[in-house]
Amino acid sequence: MRVIVTIRFKEGVLDPEAVAIGRALRELGFDEVRAVRREKRIELELDSSDRAHALARVQAMCEQLLANPVIERYQIELLD
């Protein structure tokens, strides 16, 4: 089964790398850049066919390793 995990910063959390990208783009002359946001996408291939079980397992993976629940939120999408 293929699963996509999308991880974003929570609203209101400053993302210093996004700020730095915006600044660097403007310094390169891309003055039209008003805002930059980033997200990470992690695609997992799992040896699993039970969707409910896979979802619970990927939630546990997010909580234990993939995301920082203090400042990030995650979304899980089961593909097949």
Next chain:
Amino acid sequence: MRVIVTIRFKEGVLDPEAVAIGRALRELGFDEVRAVRREKRIELELDSSDRAHALARVQAMCEQLLANPVIERYQIELLD
């Protein structure tokens, strides 16, 4: 205008962070993880209303800063 840039490693390029994530997940007991791939998504808000011009500008941003064209490929999506 909002633009999404998706950046992935080219096929055949080893992504050491993805390998490390897979190993760490299996060490935590998630033995069902067979493969891990990552991609970055950068959302840009641009002060621009000309789609063709915006696309050309974002291509230049990718080549000059956002992606490493030697090992990464990028995809640009104009949202509105």
